[in-house]
Amino acid sequence: MTDKERRSTTNKSLGKAVRMLKLFSAQEPRLSLAEISLRLDMPKSTTHAILRSLVAEGLIEKVGGEAYALGTAILALSQSVRVNVEIRDRAAPHVRALADLAGESVYLTLREGDRILYIYAVESSRRLIARTAVGDRMPMHCTGVGKAILGHLPEAEARGILERAGMPRVTPNTITDMEELMEELRAIHERGYSYDDSENEVGNYCVGAPIFGAQGQVIGGCSIAGTDPQIIGARAGELSRALISACLDISRNLGYVPASVFRGAYAAVR
Structure with missing residues (x-):
């Protein structure tokens, strides 16, 4: 055949x-x-x-x-669609404003098991891949938003995800060593945002930050991405502050109440 x-x-x-x-x-x-x-x-x-x-x-x-x-799986699917739409609609104004400010592509993702699902995007005309990323499911270990999510999970949970999903090499820059990535995740947690140095797409760079739900759990992330290497260089400080601020606004819209003592990502926007 x-x-x-x-x-x-x-x-x-x-x-x-x-x-x-x-x-x-x-x-x-x-x-x-x-x-x-x-x-x-x-x-x-x-x-x-x-x-x-x-x-x-x-x-x-x-x-x-x-x-x-x-069967009951139908109900789970319909519930997931409803939740995704609600989150997308609440986050969309912040994503658009961030894209206008950065002049780059901005992506909104949700954690879906051991992967991330792209649910909304404002994409630059300079994007390397012509088609939209919305609807794609991607691994966490090589994407900016994925690493931002992993960096704000308990270490044991992050390791479990990486062990189950694997760490395949997508580009020459993809981190495929567990301990090397775990060290980077600790740094991500401390500074509050992640870098993607052409680890998922050659010639594409991004900064990513987590989004939290009403119970304080990491539910997804947002990223600024483009072909300018300075996104993770000279522009990283300015872009990451804007990104973290937008992610905090999105999280608040979803019912998240920051603790009086800020940790990780939101320490940068006190």
């Missing part, structure tokens, strides 16, 4: 799975294998195989013996 044929087969299977999920409604929360097969005009064997895959992912669950219903 050629790559084109494999992609076509995958797309068809995905389409069938989506159509299957759409069959369920408030009026008909439960359907049998026979009903699903009939409505989708698919053989029972094919229907059962797709159902089995969806059940394994928690998107559909088997109830009452022979009936099927939407």
